[in-house]
Amino acid sequence: MLTMEYVSLGKTGLKISIIGLGAWQFGGDAWGPYEYQVAKTVISKAVEVGINFIDTAAVYGRGRSEEFVGRAIKELGIRDQVIIATKVPGDWHRYDDVIKAAHRSKERLGIDAIDLLQLHWPAAWLNTPVCETMRAMEKLVNDGVVRYIGVSNYLPPLLDYARKCLSKTDIVSTQNRYSIVEREVEKEILPYVQREGLTLIAWSPLAKGVVTGKYSFENRPRNDLRAGDPLFMDDNFREISSKLVPVIKEVASKYGKTPAQVALNWLIMHPNVVPIPGARNAEQVEENAGAAGWRMSEEDFLKLTKASDSLRISYVNF
Numbered sequence: 001m002l003t004m005e006y007v008s009l010g011k012t013g014l015k016i017s018i019i020g021l022g023a024w025q026f027g028g029d030a031w032g033p034y035e036y037q038v039a040k041t042v043i044s045k046a047v048e049v050g051i052n053f054i055d056t057a058a059v060y061g062r063g064r065s066e067e068f069v070g071r072a073i074k075e076l077g078i079r080d081q082v083i084i085a086t087k088v089p090g091d092w093h094r095y096d097d098v099i100k101a102a103h104r105s106k107e108r109l110g111i112d113a114i115d116l117l118q119l120h121w122p123a124a125w126l127n128t129p130v131c132e133t134m135r136a137m138e139k140l141v142n143d144g145v146v147r148y149i150g151v152s153n154y155l156p157p158l159l160d161y162a163r164k165c166l167s168k169t170d171i172v173s174t175q176n177r178y179s180i181v182e183r184e185v186e187k188e189i190l191p192y193v194q195r196e197g198l199t200l201i202a203w204s205p206l207a208k209g210v211v212t213g214k215y216s217f218e219n220r221p222r223n224d225l226r227a228g229d230p231l232f233m234d235d236n237f238r239e240i241s242s243k244l245v246p247v248i249k250e251v252a253s254k255y256g257k258t259p260a261q262v263a264l265n266w267l268i269m270h271p272n273v274v275p276i277p278g279a280r281n282a283e284q285v286e287e288n289a290g291a292a293g294w295r296m297s298e299e300d301f302l303k304l305t306k307a308s309d310s311l312r313i314s315y316v317n318f
């Protein structure tokens with residue numbers, strides 16, 4: 001039986017499932033073609049197994065993922081059962097652009113208000129002042145277009161600075177890369193969110209599928225963004241599949257769980273962390289939901305952490 005767990009989004013009291021659903025795949029670009037009917041089945045299954053937190057973004061398929069999410073929740077009649085998070089890309093962080101982008105996302109989603117609007121990444125190349133962006137985010141909250149605000153891919157100094165720009169509202173979450181393979185977030189971000197009571201939404205929590213153990217050296221995904229992803233490069237892939245995946249499989253068989261469930265369970269052993277695995281199909285959503293409702297022992301957690309510590313991953317690819 002599946003037993004989903006719910007946690008507060010930051011300090012808001014809004015209850016989100018401890019395992020969410022990432023909707024990047026629905027965009028139909030980076031992850032390969034994706035049909036609307038599949039997205040609808042995935043969302044329907046997600047709600048059935050207790051997942052109520054769906055993460056999308058304006059840039060996923062240039063609005064297509066948001067449209068699929070909106071259309072599915074409308075057709076399924078489940079608006080009141082889901083919490084929708086979307087994102088404004090870093091290139092649109094000027095005041096007027098943030099407002100325009102939020103309204104466009106809201107329209108594509110076809111919802112009364114965006115539950116969580118996140119800044120997808122800092123305005124790295126455009127030099128937009130952080131406080132200008134935050135003023136727009138605050139206005140959207142004041143106007144009821146957005147309920148809560150968050151950031152993504154911000155490090156604590158910038159996140160802290162962004163929070164200082166706000167007067168009536170606060171940032172409730174930060175969304176960052178985090179899996180049992182990629183753990184940079186533990187250095188600064190995780191301690192910060194735990195201290196400040198924010199939610200850390202973990203993206204690519206299955207390391208894009210590499211920790212599920214279904215790929216082998218000879219059989220790596222070649223038809224989507226993973227063909228160029230550092231985790232699937234020879235040396236990194238060899239490291240992960242020889243040093244970590246066997247330990248994940250061992251722990252999985254001990255608990256009668258799957259490797260994906262163990263990798264996600266390891267993440268939710270960390271307070272304030274909510275992974276949002278992406279899904280190709282309804283079976284994967286159901287499986288991922290089964291990462292909640294139980295916990296591995298401290299001993300197994302440490303065993304997995306130790307195996308992860310031994311990985312030597314490099315992002316230098318030429």
Ligand SMILES: NC(=O)c1ccc[n+]([C@@H]2O[C@H](COP(=O)([O-])OP(=O)(O)OC[C@H]3O[C@@H](n4cnc5c(N)ncnc54)[C@H](OP(=O)(O)O)[C@@H]3O)[C@@H](O)[C@H]2O)c1
Nearest residue numbers: 022023024203204205206207208209212260277278284287
């Ligand atoms: N804020 C950001 O900058 C940012 C960046 C990246 C992602 N995200 C968000 O995070 C979400 C998740 O990240 P992600 O999609 O990059 O990576 P992920 O969740 O680590 O991996 C997703 C992929 O893993 C495979 N998979 C999923 N569940 C599985 C299961 N139970 N068993 C076996 N394989 C399974 C599927 O691919 P195959 O079946 O084809 O192997 C799926 O497409 C995205 O949808 C998006 O919402 C945000």
